[in-house]
Amino acid sequence: MTATGELSLSVLERVKEAWRPRFLANGIEPYDYEVTTQRIARWEDWLPEWRRTAEEHVAAAEEAARAGHRATAAQYKRLAAMCLHFGHFNVVEPESDWLAAQRRKAELFRDVLPYLDPPAERVAIPFAGIVMPAHLRHPRDAERHPPDAEGRPRGAGRTPVVLYFSGLDSTKEEATTFEDVLLSRGLATVTFDGPGQGETWERMPGRVDWEKAASAVVDFVEKRTDLDSSRIVAVGVSLGGYLVMRSAALEPRIRAAAGIGGRFDQSDRDLEDPMHGPRFLHFWGVRTVAEARPLMTASTLDGVIEKMDRPVLVVHGARDTLATPENARRIVERTGGPSTWVLYPEGNHVCNNIPHKYRPLVADWLADQIGLSV
Amino acid sequence: MTATGELSLSVLERVKEAWRPRFLANGIEPYDYEVTTQRIARWEDWLPEWRRTAEEHVAAAEEAARAGHRATAAQYKRLAAMCLHFGHFNVVEPESDWLAAQRRKAELFRDVLPYLDPPAERVAIPFAGIVMPAHLRHPRDAERHPPDAEGRPRGAGRTPVVLYFSGLDSTKEEATTFEDVLLSRGLATVTFDGPGQGETWERMPGRVDWEKAASAVVDFVEKRTDLDSSRIVAVGVSLGGYLVMRSAALEPRIRAAAGIGGRFDQSDRDLEDPMHGPRFLHFWGVRTVAEARPLMTASTLDGVIEKMDRPVLVVHGARDTLATPENARRIVERTGGPSTWVLYPEGNHVCNNIPHKYRPLVADWLADQIGLSV
Known part of the structure; x- marks a missing residue:
């Protein structure tokens, strides 16, 4: 029986x-x-049942492709990929099942990229001997926007860019709906599977010095002739809300950082919790709680966020039970630069229940930091 | 007490x-x-509570506009308009409340049009001494599609177009998410408030010879230099699924017609039903069931659909309780030309519970009829 199998029906x-x-x-x-x-x-049904729905969509995609309906085939592959994503995101054991679902999701989603609107380019970001797969999207019709606050035409030349940090169990494929909002504000998006996440997990587990991966993404942006490396901002959700703050504090080329549903530190996480514990061990690539504990304790903004001298935005839901508002609020209390704190009374973890509120707010704030106005 | 107020709580x-x-x-x-x-x-709460949510969004739109965040302001206005739409769509009494909500919805939505993706142009279609307000949208990036089946480049010159027919209580503002799917297949969309619908209701009530309004829309398309009047197709939902079949049968410039959740005839509608009865009286602009009855009886495809010599597609949900599959199926049994019948076992009225299935199917079918392939 898996660890999650011990959870009760009422919890399910x-x-x-x-x-x-x-x-x-x-x-x-x-x-x-x-x-x-x-x-x-039962918990054991979670992945198989989502896989079943996914395979129905795969069959529909194949039927559409046979009829020459490529856009429809891509839509069904996207639905299939997302069903697989949410089928395995919380079920890390047995690892072989997790890995098979993760790989199949990524494979299906590659065919979707040209059909996203605007489309995505799959890019490979070198880091410490591996490459991190990422999605790069450019805002559509940037030229229909008025000139930016500094009088420069929008969409001409290099595009300002936001780096998107996923969390403990989210991956680049889950970010497209939030990307859409960022793109509509004139920002390009680079969404990557970092250490311990998505496709990168089997190449490199999570690490305390995760900011080094973020710096590799910034290096990548600097090499692109289509992106404006003088206007890089960053956003992260859930654990990514912690990772983005850590990375921005230690990477001065990131001009502003926004975190949603992130924590100041991870030290008080309950690694014995049958649902969340195994997922942290999985992220770190370790087998025991004893191995994970020091990594969790070291994952703190204490002594780090004080170095942040650029603007930060922290958005949180008052009804977040995975990361308390009190913990998150320490980010704005301790940061070395300007900060904004937004607490939605009705918001849950990552304010996922009110995306129509928090996403425009975050996108506008990021655009404002680099002189875009939409 | 209004008619709908008599409905029981369990019905609510x-x-x-x-x-x-x-x-x-x-x-x-x-x-x-x-x-x-x-x-x-209580039923009496329906419009006031949706109006309350709408006004919260209006306040958020005004706040965003003050901060210079125009895209966010447009998003909130759209949400406000849709809350007002669904607040009044089923509550036609008192008429002054219905009309106030309808007008406010339309007013708010006008500001949204440039921010739809792709944007919409508001156009006025002349018909019998009035104008019918409509939304015209062009597919974005048609040129990235391959040449069509007849070898013509896509997006160059005139764009093929689909006319969108709303139903008893839907209006052009409700159609944008379906339009998105049609647009992504390379079709322009013209969505109009016809007789008895939306903004046109106060200028002209519903009419049995509704096809004359559809012909006015075709005339409008013929005058546009950006639309291809040799490639006009049409789609309708709910009562619009009936109206589109009637119109296409009698308007040979429409090359193909698709209906979702429509009926063959309206004669067996229960006009005494406290929820649906008042809405039909409202549509026809009459005060009594006795006045409405002959109009309903005359609203049939009997003797009409036999004239249809171009392709029709009828999509229906087996779980539709407002229009039975048996009634709808008579359209394909009686039409004079080629026909396709698609019954989704899991589908409800208009298959609104499975938009990811029926919308791509309909969009692909329409595109196929005029030699587009996506």
Whole structure:
């Protein structure tokens, strides 16, 4: 029996309610959420039932492709990939199942990239002997926007860019709906699987000095002739809300950082928790709680965020039970530069229940920091 | 007490469940649906509570505009307009409240049009002494598509176009999410408030010879230098699924017609039904069931659809309780030309619970009829 299998049925039902907003905000169809979770009576059913819905979409994609309907085929592959994503994101054991689902998701999503609107380019970012797969998207029709606050035409030449930091169990494929909002404000997006995440996980586990990976992404941006490396900002969600603050504090080429649902530190995480514990061990690539503990304790902004001398925005939901507002608030209390704190009373973890509120706010704030106005 | 006020609480709760998919498919945020319907304990609360949510979004739009965040202001105005739309769509009494909500929705949505992606142009279509307001949208980046089946470059010159027919209680503002799918297949969209619908209602009530309004839209397309009047197709939902078949049968310039959730005839509608009856009287602009009855009886495809010699597609949900599959199926049984019948076993009225399935299917079918392939 897996660790998550020990969770009670009532927890399962509670989780179904709690997770719905995140799934819907990030590309799962409401119908799929209802019919798939209705089939899930035990934790062991979670991945198989999402895989079943995914394979229905794969079959629909193949049928559409045979009829020459490429856009429809891409839509179904995207739905299939997202079902696989949410099928395995919380089920890290057995590892072989997790890895098979992760790989299949990534494979399916590669075919989707040209059909995203605007499309994405798959790029490989070198870092410490590996490459981190990433998605680069450019804002569409930047030229229809008025000149920016410094009088420069929009969309001509290099595009300002936001780096997108995923969390403990999210990956670049989950970010496209948030990217859409950032793109509509004139920002290009670079969303990458960092150490311990998505496709990069099997090449490199999570690491305390995660900021080194972020600096590699900045190096990548500097080499692109289509991106403006003088206007790099960054955003992160959940654990990514911590990672983005750590990285920005230690990487001065990032001009501003926004975190949603992130923590100041990870030291008080309950690694014995049957749902969350195994996922942290998985992230770090270790087998025991004893190995993970010092890595968690070292994952703190204490002594780090004080170095941050550029603007930070921290957005949090008052109803967040995974990262308390009190913990997150220490980021703005301790940062060395200007800060903005936004607490949504109705918000859950990452404010996933109110994407229409927090995403425009974050996108506008990031654009404002580099003189864009939309 | 209004007619709808006589409906029981259990009906209210059932309706909340039944309507959720349509709201979510057409632009209402899941969060807004849950919190707004939770506040609704009586039918009399329906419009006021949706108006309350709408006004919260209007306030957010004004705040965003003051900060120079125009895209965000437009997003909130769109949410406000859709809350007003679904606040009044089923509450036609008192008429002054209905009209005030309809007008405010339309006013708010005008500011949204440049921010739709792709944007919409507001156009006025002359018909029988009035003008019918409509939204015209062009596919973005048509040139990135391969040449069409007849070897012509896509996006150069005139764009093929689909005319969008709304239903008894839907309007052009509700159609944008379906339009997005049609646009991504290379079709321009013309979505109009016809007789008895939306902004046109106060200028002209519903009429049995509704096809004359459709012909006026075709005339409009012929005058546009950016649209290809040799490649006009049409789609309609719910009552629009009936109207589109009637119009296409009698208007040979429409090359193909698709209907979703439409009926063959309206004669067996229960005009005494406290929810649906008043809405039909409203559509026809009459005060009594006795006046409405002959108009309903005359609204049939019997003797009309036999004239249809171009392709028709009828899509229906087996779980549709407003228009039975048996009634709809008579369209394909009686049409004079080629026909395709698609019944989704899991589909509800208009298959609003599975937009990810029926919309790509319809869009691809329409594109196929005029030699586009995507």
